[in-house]
Amino acid sequence: MTDKAKDNTASNSMWGGRFAAGPDAIMEAINASIGYDQRLYPQDIRGSRAHAAMLAAQGIISSSDAETIREGLLTVLSEIEAGDFPFKTALEDIHMNVEARLKEIIGEPAGRLHTARSRNDQVATDFRLWVRDQCDAAIKGLETLIGALLTQAEAGADWVMPGFTHLQTAQPVTWGHHMMAYVEMFARDLGRFRDARKRMNESPLGAAALAGTGFDIDRHATAEALGFDRPMANSLDAVSDRDFALEFLSAGSICAVHMSRLAEELVIWSSAQFRFVAMSDKWSTGSSIMPQKRNPDAAELIRAKIGRMLGATVALFTVMKGLPLAYSKDMQEDKEQVFDAADNLMLALAAMSGMIADLSVNRAQLEAAASNGFSTATDLADWLVREAGLPFRDAHHVTGTLVAMAEARGCDLPDLDLADMQSVNAAITEDIYTVLGVHNSVASRMSYGGTAPAQVRAQIKRWQEALS
Numbered sequence: 257m258t259d260k261a262k263d264n265t266a267s268n269s270m271w272g273g274r275f276a277a278g279p280d281a282i283m284e285a286i287n288a289s290i291g292y293d294q295r296l297y298p299q300d301i302r303g304s305r306a307h308a309a310m311l312a313a314q315g316i317i318s319s320s321d322a323e324t325i326r327e328g329l330l331t332v333l334s335e336i337e338a339g340d341f342p343f344k345t346a347l348e349d350i351h352m353n354v355e356a357r358l359k360e361i362i363g364e365p366a367g368r369l370h371t372a373r374s375r376n377d378q379v380a381t382d383f384r385l386w387v388r389d390q391c392d393a394a395i396k397g398l399e400t401l402i403g404a405l406l407t408q409a410e411a412g413a414d415w416v417m418p419g420f421t422h423l424q425t426a427q428p429v430t431w432g433h434h435m436m437a438y439v440e441m442f443a444r445d446l447g448r449f450r451d452a453r454k455r456m457n458e459s460p461l462g463a464a465a466l467a468g469t470g471f472d473i474d475r476h477a478t479a480e481a482l483g484f485d486r487p488m489a490n491s492l493d494a495v496s497d498r499d500f501a502l503e504f505l506s507a508g509s510i511c512a513v514h515m516s517r518l519a520e521e522l523v524i525w526s527s528a529q530f531r532f533v534a535m536s537d538k539w540s541t542g543s544s545i546m547p548q549k550r551n552p553d554a555a556e557l558i559r560a561k562i563g564r565m566l567g568a569t570v571a572l573f574t575v576m577k578g579l580p581l582a583y584s585k586d587m588q589e590d591k592e593q594v595f596d597a598a599d600n601l602m603l604a605l606a607a608m609s610g611m612i613a614d615l616s617v618n619r620a621q622l623e624a625a626a627s628n629g630f631s632t633a634t635d636l637a638d639w640l641v642r643e644a645g646l647p648f649r650d651a652h653h654v655t656g657t658l659v660a661m662a663e664a665r666g667c668d669l670p671d672l673d674l675a676d677m678q679s680v681n682a683a684i685t686e687d688i689y690t691v692l693g694v695h696n697s698v699a700s701r702m703s704y705g706g707t708a709p710a711q712v713r714a715q716i717k718r719w720q721e722a723l724s
C-alpha cells in the first residue's frame with residue numbers, strides 16, 4: 257500500500273456507503289478521468305440543468321430545490337470558466353467534481369440532483385453533446401474550405417495544367433477542374449458529418465444506469481431541452497454504445513485522407529522542380545541554415561494528421577469491440593483520443609482553408625508544364641478515330657509512333673511537320689493541329705464531369721448554389 261493510500265481512509269462521498277477505506281493512490285490514478293474529461297463541463301452542467309428542471313416539472317423534486325440547483329450550477333460554471341475551480345483527482349471525473357462542488361455551494365439540495373440518473377446516462381449524454389458540437393464545427397470548417405476551393409476554381413476555370421496518372425503527365429486538365437475534384441471530396445465529407453449528426457441526435461438521458469428508472473421522468477422534455485430530436489428508445493443501448501463517436505472519427509479520418517492528398521499536392525507543386533504554386537509567407541517557414549528555403553510545413557503537418565485521426569479511430573473501435581452490454585469502465589477510454597482527433601481535425605481544416613485562400617498560382621508555369629510530355633497524344637489518337645475513321649487501337653499505335661518520332665527529335669507533337677506525320681499515316685491532314693494545343697484539348701472534353709472550362713463553370717455554379 258502506498259503512503260497516500262494508508263493516510264486516505266476516507267471513502268468516496270459519492271458512492272462510499274459500503275466502503276470502509278479509500279482507494280490506493282495507484283487505483284485513484286488509473287481510475288480518474290478528470291485530467292481530460294473536465295472539458296465536458298459545459299455539457300455536464302447543461303445536462304444537469306435540464307435534468308433538474310424536468311425533475312421539478314414532474315414533481316420529483318421541489319421547484320425551490322430545482323431553483324437552488326440551477327443557481328448553484330451557474331456558480332460552478334462561472335468558477336470553472338474563471339479558472340478557479342478546484343478539480344480533484346479523488347473525485348474521479350467531471351460529473352462528480354461538479355456535483356461535489358455544487359454540494360459545497362448549496363448544501364443538501366445538491367444531493368437530489370442525481371435522482372433518476374446515473375453517471376452512465378450522464379456521461380453518454382455529455383459526450384454525445386460534445387461530439388455533436390464537433391460535427392457542427394467540422395461542417396463549418398468544411399464549408400469554409402469548400403468556399404476557398406470554389407474561389408480558386410472560379411479564378412482558374414480555364415487555366416491549363418498537366419493532369420497526372422502515376423504522377424506522369426497524362427492529359428491536360430484545368431486548374432478549376434483540379435480544385436473542383438477536392439470540392440467533390442470535401443462535400444461528401446460534409447455530408448458524412450451531417451448524416452452522423454442527424455443519427456447521433458437522440459438523448460440517452462433518463463436511461464439511468466442501464467434499465468431506466470421507476471421515477472416518473474419525462475425523457476422527451478430533457479431531450480428537447482438539450483436540442484435532441486428524441487430520447488433514445490432503448491436504455492441499454494443508450495448507455496453502452498459509442499457509435500456516434502466512431503462515426504465522427506470515421507468521417508474525420510476520411511476527411512483527413514482527403515486533406516492529406518491535397519497537402520501532398522501542395523508540397524509537390526510548391527517545389528522548385530514544379531513551381532506550380534507559391535505558398536504565402538503566412539503558411540511557410542524558413543530554414544535556419546539554408547537561406548533560400550521556404551518550407552511548406554503546414555501542408556506537411558496536414559499530410560501527417562491522418563496518423564492521429566486513424567489512430568484515434570482504431571483505438572476506439574478496439575475499446576468497444578467485444579464489450580458486453582451495458583456500461584463497462586473500458587468506455588472511459590472513449591474520450592481522450594476523440595478530443596485529440598477533433599482538435600487536430602479543426603486545426604487542419606482551418607490551416608488548409610488558409611493555405612488555399614492565400615495560394616498564388618503560377619499560371620504560366622502550369623501552362624508550360626501542360627504542354628510538355630506529349631500531353632495531347634490522346635487528342636491526336638481521338639482525331640484519327642473521329643476524322644480518319646481509324647479503329648481506336650490502330651489510332652493508338654499511329655500516335656505512339658508519332659510520339660516516338662517527336663521524342664527522338666527532342667520536340668513536342670505540334671512541332672512535327674505535316675509531311676512527317678503523313679509518313680506515318682497518310683490520312684492525317686492540316687486539321688490535326690487544331691486538336692494538338694492544350695487549350696483545344698481541354699475545351700474539347702465536354703463530356704459531363706469533364707475538364708472543359710464550360711463543364712467546370714457549370715459545376716462551380718451548382719456548388720455555389722447548393723452551399724449558399
Ligand code: ARG
Nearest residue numbers: 289349375376379583587588
Ligand atoms: N468517468 C466515467 C466515464 O467516463 C463516467 C461513468 C462512470 N460510470 C460508472 N458506472 N463507473 O465513463
